[in-house]
Amino acid sequence: MTDEVRNVIIIGSGPAGYTAGLYSARALLEPLMFAGYMSGGQLMLTSDIENFPGYPEGIGGPEMMIQLREQAEKFGLEVQDKNVERVDFSEKPFKVWVEGEEFRSKSVIICTGAESIWLGAEGEEEQKGRGISTCATCDGAFFREQEVLVIGGGDSAMEEATFLTRFASKVTLLHRRDVFKASKVMYERALNNPKIEIKTFKTVRSWLSDETGLSGAVLEDPRDGSTEEISCTGAFIAIGHKPITNFLEEQVETDEAGYILAKTHTMTSVDGVFAAGDVVDTRYRQAITAAGMGCQAAIDAEKWLEDQH
Ligand SMILES: Cc1cc2nc3c(=O)[nH]c(=O)nc-3n(C[C@H](O)[C@H](O)[C@H](O)COP(=O)(O)OP(=O)(O)OC[C@H]3O[C@@H](n4cnc5c(N)ncnc54)[C@H](O)[C@@H]3O)c2cc1C
CATH class of the missing domain: 3.50.50.60 (FAD/NAD(P)-binding domain)
Known part of the structure; x- marks a missing residue:
């Protein structure tokens, strides 16, 4: 464990995570991301994306995710390709354990997606x-x-x-x-x-x-x-999706299927813990909607941090 307390830790590296990373890095919050077991998220599994605006010829999923990462890192996002094992949101600063090491942060943005079954x-x-x-x-x-x-x-x-x-x-x-x-x-x-x-x-x-x-x-x-x-x-x-929330051990409120419930904008039931992307989305589950929510969560986290002073 270090004495350092981060402003924001982002868990997950899909479109939601990288967009949250880009926005919070540009807001000078020096975010730290744990990219998880599938660095780049679900789009790493797909060869052609034709419905993300800005790519008239379409783009490969892995190619797009590499570009999102590069863009966020350029502005100061620190990425570690590691999995979060567990968290403790019962007191502040929040604690996040990664490969046995403890990290602490004033706020957390959860972007861990939902696996297709x-x-x-x-x-x-x-x-x-x-x-x-x-x-x-x-x-x-x-x-x-x-x-x-x-x-x-x-x-x-x-x-x-x-x-x-x-x-x-x-x-x-x-x-x-x-x-x-x-x-x-x-x-x-x-x-x-x-x-x-x-x-x-x-x-x-x-x-x-x-x-x-x-x-x-x-x-x-x-x-x-x-x-x-x-x-x-x-x-x-089309037999369902499973949101990835098991590592949270029920510390934030979810619906019956495990999707994280947003309480105020993107804030979860825990003050200072935000969630974005497929892990909260029972309806749209698209890269562009996940990216949009990642942006919202970063702005919400930034404003919440500001209000703490
Ligand atoms: C085959 C396929 C094709 C698709 N094609 C398209 C398309 O063409 N256009 C489109 O808009 N959408 C497409 N989608 C949907 C799109 O991929 C998702 O909506 C989008 O990726 C959701 O983004 P996200 O950031 O919420 O989560 P994800 O992309 O699912 O990313 C989740 C991230 O969380 C990380 N993670 C999970 N657990 C942990 C942990 N414990 N610690 C740290 N990190 C963790 C994973 O490593 C991963 O990086 C497709 C999906 C699939 C499966």
Whole structure:
């Protein structure tokens, strides 16, 4: 432990974290960031981003995240590529433990994102970001006139399937049961869409690929284990997201699913602890919205620090 007390520690290095870093560095707060186990965040998994303003030709995810980091570091953001193990927000200054070392800070901005839940079927790792995605808004347009699968039975799955019919020639929605969690209106919208076929009692046993990428899947009927093959060049897994908040050990208030609740603007239930990006966002989950919230959290932290004097 050092005697140093930082003004602001930022946890997480996705678009929310780097934007918070850029703003707080430019406000001369000398921020310290712990980038975490996935330096650069979820966009490191994607090859083409076409919906972030300012890139008319699109940009690769890793390339964009390297640029965000460079920009924030240029103004003084200090980044350590380490994971935060636990925190103590019960008294000020706040304590943050990283690889056994204790760091202290007057304020903290949590930007740890939300992991998509994947199926874990055979062959999935190889096709992630190549044919298999968890975000139709992000990747749907890459599948024009192609046949795609959507896996899931909730509102997100219905929404993704309906959205994908704008691009795909056919959308097959697979669900492991014949009872849907989706609201009636969303389910019926999907059911009545001529481009969508709904198949119940289907799980993905494994993904198939050829030299061009994803080519299909082996489906299993969970009732009797029988299998069939289906061809597709794209697949969207829509079975939920899990916000990364376990290291907080319930020290800030979250909703039932674990998303951090913002109390006043971006401030959490703990005075001086702020949160931004997918870790608070149950709805939009986009790079631009995460970056926008990162900006808000940095401004909120700066004003809060000023008010403490
Ligand atoms: C395959 C895919 C494609 C996508 N494509 C697009 C797209 O084209 N356009 C778009 O706008 N959005 C896209 N998205 C969504 C976008 O990636 C997210 O909305 C965005 O990354 C959220 O940013 P964030 O900063 O909140 O969190 P994330 O990017 O999820 O970053 C979270 C960060 O927290 C860190 N972290 C977690 N736990 C700890 C810890 N204990 N200690 C320290 N650090 C920690 C991780 O290392 C990571 O750096 C895509 C998502 C996926 C999965």
